Amino acid sequence: MKVVQVLPALELGGVERGTLEIAKGLVDAGHESVVVSAGGRLVTELERAGSWHVNWDLGKKSLLTLLQVRSFRRWLEQEQPDIVHVRSRMPAWIVWLAWRRMDPATRPRFITTLHGMHSVNRYSAIMGKGEQVIAVSETAKRYLLDNFPEVDPAKVTVIHRGIDPDEFPRGYRPSAPWLEQFYADNPQARDKFLICFPGRITRWKGHLDLVEVIDQLKTHLPNVHVLVVGSDPKGAFLAEVKAAIEARSLTEYFTFLGTRSDMKEFYALSDVMLSLTSTTAEAFGRTVVECLSIGTPVIAYSHGAVEETLSALYSEGLVETGSIVGIVEKIVTLASLQEPKRPIENHFLLNDMIRKTLAVYQRVAS
Structure with missing residues (x-):
């Protein structure tokens, strides 16, 4: 399976971190991972983990960015991914406009992830246009369905973001x-x-x-x-x-x-x-x-x-x-308090997020 993830850039942030985590999960599972962005400080980490990065700025909020729709469509037709997964509004518009003019029999499956509670307007509505939509929490799903009634609830899957408990271990102390x-x-x-x-x-x-x-x-x-x-x-x-x-x-x-x-x-x-x-x-x-x-x-x-x-x-x-x-x-x-009550063990786990996301990919690709 070949998956292309598209986002504005690979600087610091939750969207960027989630992209890298899914990319690594794909590579570890034997799939091909491609990330399209304008670049940034996380590109080296992405490539070191086995993904391929394509430097392409699709996130600039400008009408000029729309001029890239045709070239991106040609690129998709050339690369023939199974999945194209978008995580941000401006890149999502470019990808969707390119994707919808492709042959439905051969084009990749189109997936969106809602990472934020965006302003409610036509521009934000693109995040509900995926053939499958991933919401990063029940709260995000509720926001999407309440504000964009045209979105089919059956195609929305909640996959909570997850963290690696080995990276943030219980009781850790600084050196x-x-x-x-x-x-x-x-x-x-x-x-x-x-x-x-x-x-x-x-x-x-x-x-x-x-x-x-x-x-x-x-x-x-x-x-x-x-x-x-x-x-x-x-x-x-x-x-x-x-x-x-x-x-x-x-x-x-x-x-x-x-x-x-x-x-x-x-x-x-x-x-x-x-x-x-x-x-x-x-x-x-x-x-x-x-x-x-x-x-x-x-x-x-x-x-x-x-x-x-x-x-x-x-x-x-x-x-x-x-x-x-x-x-x-x-x-x-x-x-x-002498002994303040501590949080219970975390169950928002990275491995669960990766496993569930790959399951969505495999379900729509088949």
């Missing part, structure tokens, strides 16, 4: 050299109650709510400190967040670490992780599951698929969406 270097670089974080706040610095991730939380929390827990892990691609919102912190004289409570590849260490080092998404919902929330897998508690708004995963693994961490007071109270209670 002494890592800790020594971290505290040398960030002495302000030593001997503090550490809150991990991972994710791209965008308005919908809840960074301004985080500022409000710390403003209220500091009187109850004066040794609190936040590790903000992630970056702002444009920089404008990061400036707004830092201005809000400075306006409340909270600078000493925050460390901004940028994008990091050693998230496992930060999950393990922290006393708790927060997830404060309250507008655009998370379709799955990989960082939540990674952190829970290690055994560090997560406190989060009951919003989107984070509610789904926390309900399964650590329901004690759920708080009414938008309740700053509720988040503060949960943190204070957690900090006061």
